[in-house]
């Protein structure tokens with residue numbers, strides 16, 4: 001998924017307004033950020049699959065995307081959050097956001113989602129094989145999360161209103177391009193462009209805490 005992961009961070013803000021939406025975005029996207037780094041480092045491998053709507057096929061993504069390593073990365077991020085903020089409920093939410101990535105990717109991927117490194121079983125329900133079903137399910141989750149986030153925050157100014165909605169529109173178009181557009185012309189550059197895209201999205205989410213006021217203090 002793509003906006004499905006972003007949706008988790010916005011929904012997380014609705015569940016626990018004290019936690020930064022940037023931290024929740026980092027948590028929800030952590031396996032994808034790590035995957036880009038592992039692809040650059042040669043630890044993981046993906047290849048083009050033009051026969052699938054998904055367009056990319058995982059050869060090895062167990063270090064970033066397995067259920068077991070998701071629990072490890074999530075535990076590390078949640079621990080560092082707890083160490084800095086001493087907020088137990090927020091730390092549990094960070095862990096849940098990281099683990100949600102595996103669940104949502106199992107729903108959207110063709111069967112390539114690992115349980116743990118070294119285990120051959122792969123899971124995937126293949127939602128992304130159907131563009132209409134993706135638009136309804138992932139798109140519906142995205143719209144729901146935006147509505148939930150907007151209900152617990154308010155824009156500080158007209159400029160901050162634009163700095164929320166324009167990136168939302170851009171992320172929505174990027175997602176639609178991903179599921180309905182042509183396959184990438186240079187698959188080897190995906191790891192770099194995706195890493196920059198993910199990190200900019202996380203940075204924007206941290207900025208959102210300043211752009212939109214929350215009824216409760218962010219920790």
Ligand SMILES: [Zn+2]
Nearest residue numbers: 001031032105
């Ligand atoms: Zn992923």
